Amino acid sequence: MSSATGIGVPLRRKEDKRFLTGRGNYVADMKLAGMVQAVFVRSPHAHALIKGIDTASVMGMDGVVAVLTGEDLATDGVGGIPCGWGITGKGGVAMKEPPHPAMAQGKVRHAGEAVAMVMAETLEQAREAAEALVVDYDPLPAAVGVLDAMHSSAPQLFDDVPGNLCYDWDVGNERATDAAFAKAAHISSISLVNNRLIPNAMEPRAAIGEFNPGTGDYTLWTTSQNPHVIKLLMGNFVLNIPQHKLRVVAPDVGGGFGVKSFHYPEETLVTWASSKIRRPVKWVCERSEGFLSDAHARDHVTTAELALDEDGKFLGLRVKTVANMGAYLSTFGPNIPSNLYGLLLAGVYTTPVIYCEVKAVFTNTLPVDAYRGAGRPEATFVLERLVDIAATEMGIAKDEIRRRNIIPKEAYPYQTPVIMEYDSGDPAGCLDKALEAADWAGFADRKAASAAEGKLRGIGLCTYIEACGLAPSRIAGRLGARAGLYESAAIRVHPTGDISVFTGSHTHGQGHETTFAQIVSEQLGVPVDKIDIVHGDTAKVQFGMGTYASRSLAVGGVALAKAGDKIIAKGKKIAAHMLEASESDIEFGGGEFRVAGTDRAKSFAEIALAAYVPHDYPLEVMEPGLEEQAFYDPVNFTFPGGAHIAEVEIDPETGVVDLVAYTAVDDVGTVINPLVVDGQIHGGIAQGVGQALFENCVYDDESGQLLSGSFMDYCMPRADDLPRMTVATHITACAHNALGVKGCGEVGTIGSPATVMNAVVDALAHLGVTHVDMPASPNRIWRIIHNAQSAMAAE
């Protein structure tokens, strides 16, 4: 490394101090002069006609300023919430994209849908009025479960969406896959459910809209991962606010995990309402309201088959999935179970042919969209469970069957049968390192020791790959993206040599204020305490596509390096002039511009000063100033991957699954800050373990009421649910970006559900168990053990 605070250094984070001293600035913390408080009245029904809303009766209540409904939106010509991806299904059929009004108009389609917005001087008053507001509903039968909703007799959410079918999409080669199955020596199959989740970032969502009647300017403060995208979607497609009159600010945001990357109705509503009442409008989501208004995740029903030859080589894979879209299309919703799922089904294997069909279905539940991993944990779960089943059926060891099918390191770049071309990787290397770190070979002894205590011990392995660094715009466009997916960066060198960096990425825990400064420090030789990262405010940052899909470093970080290159290039020109040398003789390194082979040099700070005080400067050929901007559009996705191993101990008396060991070896490309990378992987694993063992979003099948609507019913992983994790990296550099980086935000969540469930099934294998759906709750496991024992006793 060329700087003490550069790439690879485990620097402690620059942003910590404000959070540790209670000086963070989250949206809920903000107060604006004259601000009113908004509370939403939400539908108690999953599906109902709205016959009337008696707004007049609450208008006279204490402190009430205004009550607005979906009809007011219609009167004002406010557009529906748009979807950012358009998926084209089989035969070129476009997905169905019914209107999504910000508040219900005539009909509600999920419990929790906003039907009215009450604004009052105080929160208390707004709550009281919201509670008093009478809405007259005519309840309808609800389509809740995703398979039920496809049934011909199911209630229809929209008049023009027959069978509630959003799209019927496929990828791969059906005929070639059928042919591979026809010649298979063995076929393994699985039916599974990928359980629905509620992401639950710890900071509830919040938004403040402010309209300035004097200038006609709008400002929205929101808990968002991508303020620029919200500005574009909301300004241009919903509220018709010219882009230069709209500012969106996402200040400190308390965790995102995807769920804060969408444009939500409440953002539109506070902004719109502030212009109607000409006062700032603040809304802070309560947790129980968040359960009913944040987008949910996963929720697939899948059958899959793997064809193998007699040696256990994979010949073909066939996958059929039904995915729940919820009642409306959220920003990225349709892209998750299609492109981010089907295109990853090759995993790290040489499977020559694949065919995947996905039907996306509307139901009377909350919209389903991206959550950490988004599609890739689902793909990994299908594939890695199936590989384990095949190994067991064919009597091949779980590590051995993977080794026989893994893409060898030398085979990269590797074209998969499902569009993706992997640029780099070494899955076998990750596997070997993980087996070693987890003492795979010594498992039998540990199993015996557990057995002596009356416990069932299992070990599970998963080798996975993911695609992130979203995304090459041209490819994304072909896949249905309605935006470009580049990132922008600007580096402003001040006359003193201090630096402000402007990035379109947003940090809400990932640590960019430190890691992005490390990239600049490495490149320009300036210590990180002289570099500030500015993000999250469209009035400060030129443009951006935001933070999700592990794209910040792989796209935003690379944009930054590109801007840095331009700074160096201009600095060389200035130095050549000042040192009276030819530009080609100037070298930059260690924070100095030097005439090669001499001791004649100018420091970075001297060049910065000369750029702003151009007394000795090539003014004839160059403008003063030292500030550069770059947009970077990646040429490919990046492909982090790795091998994870989990060990569980099951108490057969209670069904409690205790995760006793977890090892992860990940290839995340070049590491900027190992401390931050480890933290990301820990957190990701905890979320995946949450899905595998604890978390489950449950609706009542008939009524469509959310049954898991609070932290008392929705089990979040706690500190004592998790073991100490062993995390390590096995790096191959990304072959197509300047930093060699791939991304680490999601790897933990992608590998861990399959890993943990493979361990759970392994622990129960002696009972004939081949698959367990998530979460492996005590109740479910106890029942499986109990049933298996009764069945065995009956034999």
Next chain:
Amino acid sequence: MQIALTLNGKEVSAEVRPSLLLSEFLREQLGLTGTHVGCDTSQCGACVVHVDGVSMKSCTMLAVSAAGTAVTTIEGLAQGDVLHPMQQAFHECHGLQCGFCTPGMVMSAIEFAETTPEPTEEKARAWLEGNICRCTGYQNIIDSMLAGAAKMKSTQAGA
């Protein structure tokens, strides 16, 4: 109702609604927004403060019940620019990511350090039963708690 209490070492008196929660009093009335609210069912622990040295979920306590007590919030820990040893430990061990659970974690961790004679990983994990973090997977929080406890002990011994 009129209440008086000691807040972060200073005497404070204020007029409050009887139904006002301590968390609301701190955040809305006094502008001490370091104390966070992450749930409405007393499950998350983002709102933990110290009341007479004991960690309490400020969303479960009325402001009027805090009358006459000494309340410490996350804003009251550092001495000027010098962080409390537990804050310092969270910084060094990367025990925070988004920072939202952090105030509650730090306040809770301090009581853990003060009341646990021989801190261990297992005890630290059990102690955090009432605090949820979605970002860190807890590992670095546990490390922070243990490092912070050791630091607090040595600071005390040195004092």
